Amino acid sequence: MQTLVVVGTQWGDEGKGKITDFLAQRSDLVVRYQGGNNAGHTIVLDGVKYALHTIPSGILSENITNVLANGMVINPKGLLDELKKLEGRTYQIKISDRAHIIMPYHMAFDAIRESKLKDKIGTTKKGIGPAYTDKAERSGIRMGELINKALFKEKLTEILEHKNSLAKLYGEPLFDFDEIYQTYSEYAKQLSPFVCNTSKLINEAIEQKKKVLFEGAQGTLLCLDHGTYPFVTSSSPTAASVPLNTGVAPWLIHGAIGVTKAYTTRVGEGPLPTELFDEKAHYIREKGHEYGTTTGRARRVGWLDLVLIKHAKRSGGLSGLAVTLLDVLSGLDELKVCVAYKLNGETIDEVPGLIDDFKACEPVYQTLKGWQEDIQ
Ligand code: IMP
Secondary structure (H helix, E strand, O other): OOEEEEEEOOOOOOOHHHHHHHHHOOOOEEEEOOEOOOOOEEEEEOOEEEEEOOOOHHHHOOOOEEEEOOOEEEOHHHHHHHHHOOOOOOOEEEEEOOOEEOOHHHHHHHHHHHHHOOOOOOOOOOOHHHHHHHHHHOOOOEHHHHOOHHHHHHHHHHHHHHHHHHHHHHOOOOOOHHHHHHHHHHHHHHHHHHEEOHHHHHHHHHHOOOOEEEEOOOOHHHOOOOOOOOOOOOOOOOHHHHHHHHOOOHHHOOEEEEEEEOEEEEOOOOOOOOEOOOHHHHHHHHHOOOEOOOOOOEOEEEEEEHHHHHHHHHHHOOOEEEEEOHHHHOOOOEEEEEEEEEEOOEEEOOOOOOHHHHHHOEEEEEEEEOOOOOOO
16 A cells, blocks of 8 residues: 555554554655654664654654654654654654644643543643644644744744733743743754645655555544543544645545554543453553553553444544554453443443443453463
């Protein structure tokens, strides 16, 4: 396939990095299309570990063009810190002039809002939700504006007035214009050589028959539209969101590989119907190193849930499935796989739209015999 999407089918952390790295080596462009530095995966090359949160997975190959597309929200400091670790290497990176910037007030309000919620979402506190909120509210700052000094000054002046009135309301420290302006102008100077119209870039590459890999972050169940709202992230990780988030026609996307763990994990709050609380959860968590790359939080663990995978296939589109981490299950006498839910006495095979219904779903399991040998 000339154009291919890699997408998580669960709540993120499905091992997409491994599949993406493999496919990236066969691609000319690798494009991140949504989310920001709430994502994370580690690549090891020649014994050196690179923790990537914002940068696409092709960055360690000098021939691959890495694109941060318009659907992303970008923390400039986070991005520059990641780039600093690549000093001495040759890489190609392009950033959309339409991508939105995560500002200090986004991170502050992410934390403030979480602290006030009764039913917490468990966000990564990276400012993702507030940055996308501002995008939808039309008060966001885009990369093209950040790198235009006069425009940035004008926008920041107006926006900070509003953000500071909110900070006062919350009894929080005010945001200092000079400090933010100076710091972000410095980031802008360093990032501006990479900024361009990435939709044009990707479309031209497709016309030239180059191979493009679209790298999804998070997973389908964290999708703002098709996930377990409100316990979701603020973007859409699905393959269906790629055209909008990159400026590429839907009919130019040839396929989507869904990545699925052989079990289920979730970080943060929200229902997880097949969740395990016994020693099996501990076994899987330790064996699978199920701790967050970005926040270090222990991931919640459950059996494989096929209702979720079918939902991911239906709502976002999948042309293939890559199953990861099967070897983690070696040594268990038996395995359970959820094939349907029981809700109010009825058997259903879909993810309910209402979160309270989803919370009430009880898994219907098929039990399979396990294996003892190491299949790593
Ligand atoms: P946010 O994306 O920081 O707003 O967090 C919203 C929800 O998505 C929380 O439950 C996070 O734990 C979860 N989340 C965000 N990014 C990732 C990820 O890369 N992997 C797994 N969960 C994530």
